[in-house]
Amino acid sequence: MQEDNFKPLLMGYLDSELTELESIRVEQHLEQCAECARELEEFRRLKEVTRNMRVATPDARSWDEYWSHVYNRLERRVGWVLVSIGAILILSYGVYSLIAKFLLRSDFPLIVRFGAVAIVVGFCTLLISVLRERLFMSRIDKYERIKR
Amino acid sequence: MNLADEGSLIERCKNGDREAFASIVNHYMRPAYYVALGYVGSPEDALDLSQDAFVNAFRHIKRFDSSRKFFPWFYSILKNLCMNHLTRERRRHESSIDEMAEEGSVPIPVEAINPEQSAVRRDLEVKVGMALRRLRAKDREIIILQHFQDYSYQEIADLLGIPIGTVMSRLYGARRALRRELEKLGVT
Structure with missing residues (x-):
């Protein structure tokens, strides 16, 4: 050999x-x-x-509570998704109200209306960009490039 | 846990059964922690990242082929999280070289199984921790699993999804590196 x-x-x-x-x-x-x-x-x-040595190990309580920490994080993610959906709905309604009650009124100066439109369009572009990125990322396996 | 038991638990997880996932988590939480510790070096971060990895695994469990062992797949998720964590840490420290140098010298906590010990023995533990810190993450991982936590070669092979021959060759390289680092610290 x-x-x-x-x-x-x-x-x-x-x-x-x-x-x-x-x-x-x-x-x-x-x-x-x-x-x-x-x-x-x-x-x-x-x-x-190195006989009789070991790396630092969490105490018994940490192991006992380990699953509950994982469970809480799982639940929290569901919570965040619901909060995000709610926020998007309320935000959409706000944008609709803004357009209906403010931008379509001719008694505001044109420059103010133009500025407001730019802000709304910019915000929506950023929101769509983030959502698209998230959607794209969820379709691919984030771990496929990791080599063992 | 044999492959069939694990497979049926995974199938239940795919249907959203969190109790089944709790069994998986309780079975693998310790090796998950030790693998993460091998990568990041800090017990608190290792605990946190290993828990995050289980959360990510549950979210993506439908993509997992339940005829295979869970841990090697989970290991790639955990490793990815640890690498991202290390990259973030590195970026965070880029502005402070002094702080980075200081952190680099923080040893991996090594403790005695028997708490009664002399100052000399304690000093040795610190040096072993420092030597461990200086190893490559991959070397540290296998050293922690086998050398410090007494996992058998078969258990390590199953956990990491590698053949026993690879366990031996990785352990050989890692122990040589550990020996070199200890020599630099005056431990012979």
Whole structure:
């Protein structure tokens, strides 16, 4: 077996994850290869240094409440969708009222009406752009380009 | 949880059954947290991002093929969120190099299983945490799962959707990197 192909097996040997046959093959190789034997010893030392250590783990309460946090976030998203729909309906009604009661009245100066139209058109353009982007993004799989 | 049990839970999730999803979440929340910790380094962010990933997974569950294992698919969602988080963090720190340098030296919290310990041992834990912080996210991930949390090779292979041979070769590279970083910090 090539030396480089063999080295990862040292991990399995160190962690007792190999079959009996694989372990025998590793031991035979170690008898002949000083470099692998030295490296295995270094890995053993590393394991000894970090023995009885673990990365910070959330306390029991955090695990107990984990699902409820996920659930709350799921619910919150539904809430946000409903709020958005409501806001769009009310906003649409506001725009309609603005046009009917303000822009169509000739007693306001033309420049004020022009400014108001620009604001309304600009706002609607931004809103449509954001909605279109959201719609487009929801149709594609955001994770398909992620390589494991 | 075997593949058939998981598949039937996923099918229920596709019909909007949140109790079924709760079973999935409770089964995978720990590895999800450790994977996220490997990427972002902060326990609080890891908890937060892993929960967000479950929310995203539920939203997109209809696209998931229930004949396959859940975690490797979920892993890609989680990884994506972690990478976005790291990109945002990097952008946030671009204006403050000093702050970034300072944050870069914050070690991953490593704690003793036995709380009774000496100052020397505590110092060693900090150094191990610093060395972990300096590893590539991918190396950190596998080191945390196997070296610090004792997941078996088979469990890691199932979680990450990779063969056991790849687990061994990734672990080999990651342990070498960890050893190098510890040597730089004077731990031999």
